[in-house]
Amino acid sequence: MRLDSFARPSTLQEAAALQRTLAQSVVLAGNPCKARYIGALDASHPTRFSRQKGPSVAVAVLWDRQTGGVLEVATAQMDEAELFPYIPGYLSFREAPLYLAALARLSRLPEVLLVDGQGIAHPRRLGIAAHLGVHLNLPTIGVAKTLLFGRPESPLPLEAGSAVRLLDGETQIGWLFRSRSGVRPLVVSPGHRVGMEESLAFMRSLMGKTRLPEPLRQAHLHAGLQRRLVNVR
Template sequence: MGMPSFPKPNNLPEAARLQRALAAKVVLQGSLEGLRYIAALDASHPTRFAQGSGVSVAAVVLWDCALGQPLQVAIAQIDESALFPYVPGFLSFREAPLYLAALAQLAQPPQALLVDGQGIAHPRGLGIAAHLGVHLDIPAIGVAKTLLLGRPEGDLPKEAGSVIRLMNENVQIGWVYRSRTGVRPLFISPGHRVGMEESLAFVRSLGGKTRLPEPLRLAHLAAGEARRKGQQSGQMCCGPILPGPV
């Protein structure tokens, strides 16, 4: 599992060119029906005000869809100063090395990725889910908490399960989905080797105790806990941990 090509941190035109080249390889067809093992990915960084110092963490939860439970949690940590800087629209260059390091620790290769971030709902069609999906040539779906690109096609009802299309001009780039009554919506977009309808159906099938699908909720908690522990100890590492209470 090699690292993707990376531009120099100060060369955003080159970064944009790389994104467009990879976006051209995205396949928006495929179903996740019947697959068993997925990897849910989330990252935790120091605040923007503390950029350049502290620890950044990626957490990957290996989830068994047949059993409806996690099998493994893997953590990758690195000094913040070693990462691509925070630039909106270029976060995949910042987070991909962390995610790849964590994915490499899994005992069971995942059949698909569920990523906290964008799929194709991105100014150049390559959010973190699409970037990782193309690089690894594996189905991937982005589930973002915030809107980066596009507009909801109408008003989203407040009831759980409500969904409307996310549009960029006249092209659908994802879904606006309310997972629980009254909570803020999620923005779902396919990343690679999965269709538009299929990406929504799969996220819905996962359920969850909170706003996030359960595998992503666990990854979010694991990433936050690992970063707090890393900051307190001053240690950086890459290594597996066992799922703890969540």
């Protein structure tokens, strides 16, 4: 596991070339249904349009599927000057170093990662979940709150549990998934070592009473808590 290194490109051209190269290593096969320990990753950054200040923070939640609870929460933070700038389509270069630092502080590595972001539903087939999956050689699934790339095959029904294929041309790159009735859908896409159908089935197995799967909801809550803590320091 490479938890202590991550390439930072100097130009967008270099970043795009690296994404295309690494995308060739993505494996879209595997079933995480027997995994017990899930790592859920979320991050929070200061913004120019609010009172938020201080460093960026990331959270790694270790979730036990057997007990349905949080085993550990690890955090990491970095100053904005240390991070790659925010540019849509290049999120992994910004957030992956934070996530690797948080994962390194867990007492055990998870068997599968859920990442707040895209898997292969990305213009160069390497969103942050896919990038982390290849880097760590771990099964990963991207769960994004907004659509970055691709088009739904058909209108998504309003009922909870509905899903339609997300396409780039004729190639499936993920799913639009309605986790709850009356809420905006999630974008679910495999990152690495997880099949397309298996990524959706695994996501459905984790759903509770909220829009996000519970491990990611916990990561989101803890990221928000850490954001508030650094704001008051």
